[in-house]
Amino acid sequence: MDNIQLFDKTVSPRQFLKKFLFNYNTDSSLRLALMSVQEYFSENDKANPYFFTYNNIPSNNINGDSRSIDYWGYYNGQPNTSLIPVNTGNADMEPRLNFTLMGAMSKIIYPTQGYTTIEYEQNDYSYNQATVAQVKKIVEDTRTFWWDVTSSGTNKSTNVPVTVSVPTKCKIKLKAQGGSNSVCYTYNGQNLDTYQEITLQPGTYNDTDFLNLNIFYPCNQTLNQVGTNIIISLSIFNETTSNLGNCGGLRVKNMADYPNNNFNSQPVFREFFYKDLPTRVCQAVCLGHRLIIILACQQVLPRSICSVHRHSTLCPHYLCIIIM
Numbered sequence: 001m002d003n004i005q006l007f008d009k010t011v012s013p014r015q016f017l018k019k020f021l022f023n024y025n026t027d028s029s030l031r032l033a034l035m036s037v038q039e040y041f042s043e044n045d046k047a048n049p050y051f052f053t054y055n056n057i058p059s060n061n062i063n064g065d066s067r068s069i070d071y072w073g074y075y076n077g078q079p080n081t082s083l084i085p086v087n088t089g090n091a092d093m094e095p096r097l098n099f100t101l102m103g104a105m106s107k108i109i110y111p112t113q114g115y116t117t118i119e120y121e122q123n124d125y126s127y128n129q130a131t132v133a134q135v136k137k138i139v140e141d142t143r144t145f146w147w148d149v150t151s152s153g154t155n156k157s158t159n160v161p162v163t164v165s166v167p168t169k170c171k172i173k174l175k176a177q178g179g180s181n182s183v184c185y186t187y188n189g190q191n192l193d194t195y196q197e198i199t200l201q202p203g204t205y206n207d208t209d210f211l212n213l214n215i216f217y218p219c220n221q222t223l224n225q226v227g228t229n230i231i232i233s234l235s236i237f238n239e240t241t242s243n244l245g246n247c248g249g250l251r252v253k254n255m256a257d258y259p260n261n262n263f264n265s266q267p268v269f270r271e272f273f274y275k276d277l278p279t280r281v282c283q284a285v286c287l288g289h290r291l292i293i294i295l296a297c298q299q300v301l302p303r304s305i306c307s308v309h310r311h312s313t314l315c316p317h318y319l320c321i322i323i324m
Contacts, residue, residue: 016042023049030057031103039111048111055101070095072248075102095248097122104250113261121253122246124274142235142269145207149228156207162236163204170236171195174216176229200236210234233269 006017019040025033038049058075062068067080070093077099078092085093101120109115143162148155173195196215210232211219219230251274256267 025057027057029060031060031062033057033103048113050111051107051109052105053107053109055104055106058102067091069093070100070248074100074248076100095122095246097246100248100250109261114257114259115261116258117256119253119255120250123249123251124244125247126244142233142271144266144269145210145232145234146266147207147211147223147228147230149223149226151226154223159207161204161206162200162234164200164236165202167202168200168236169197170200170234171197172210172213172215172232172234174211174219175231175233176219195233207232235271 001022003019003021005019008015008017021038021040022034023036023038025035033054034052036049036051039047041047062075066075067083068075068078069080069083070076071085072095074095076092076094076096078096080091080093082089082091083093084091100122104120105118107115107117143159144157145159146157198213198215210216211223211230216232223230252272254269254271256269258267
């Protein structure tokens with residue numbers, strides 16, 4: 001389908017109202033993916049388009065009957081020649097997040113030039129063996145620090161310092177854009193726009209303390225460079241044990257809404273948490289091989305058992321407006 005047209009049929013002849021034009025990727029070696037949607041009010045009157053970005057659009061060489069799947073039927077990229085697991089055969093059927101992510105939508109750019117980024121995580125399930133446990137991370141606090149160096153001086157965020165009384169785990173990332181000569185802008189280390197886990201020792205930390213962490217060198221050397229923009233995103237969490245293991249499929253981990261495409265625009269972050277229930281098989285929002293854009297969700301019913309299968313499931317305890 002390349003377009004949808006709307007007409008007013010109450011008049012004769014019928015009157016054109018609007019058209020929605022769908023644009024797809026043109027690389028024949030990749031799976032078909034919707035890249036943009038544009039609204040037309042007439043041939044010469046059109047709105048700015050919606051643009052969509054994905055995590056590694058899958059190759060056309062990945063067949064629907066591939067044996068490279070996990071126990072839940074999701075693609076895991078392993079060169080299996082059978083579907084007999086390793087305990088009795090040679091098939092590696094463990095889930096692989098990097099392969100499950102292929103084709104999942106990662107960014108929506110709106111006609112207003114604002115945009116939303118989407119990060120996913122694997123679904124999880126309860127082990128039958130009560131003695132098996134793994135670490136679960138529960139986010140307790142999130143902070144954003146930013147610096148914008150101009151010819152008039154340095155603008156920066158105003159945040160309450162972070163104080164921890166015991167060694168505390170956190171995840172932190174830095175996004176940087178500087179002048180053409182900025183070492184932070186040209187640096188290709190893992191510290192740029194990638195979450196890393198660190199342990200904060202007891203004490204009080206302000207924005208400069210986080211910027212001066214050695215994992216962010218040399219970005220902390222650029223605060224006197226006009227044109228430097230830096231954003232640090234921080235999440236502090238506790239670790240608890242849980243009888244949960246990763247299973248096939250994806251669910252939304254967090255979303256960030258940016259009001260415009262300016263680097264120093266301040267985003268609104270949303271993180272999604274999934275409560276452990278001893279009777280549930282899986283917890284969702286569950287995203288599978290079909291594209292589901294969740295526009296709005298409201299929890300309306302208690303959680304109930306939800307099983308993940310190959311074609312995805314949206315659990316009934318959420319009332320959602322969706323596009324499929």
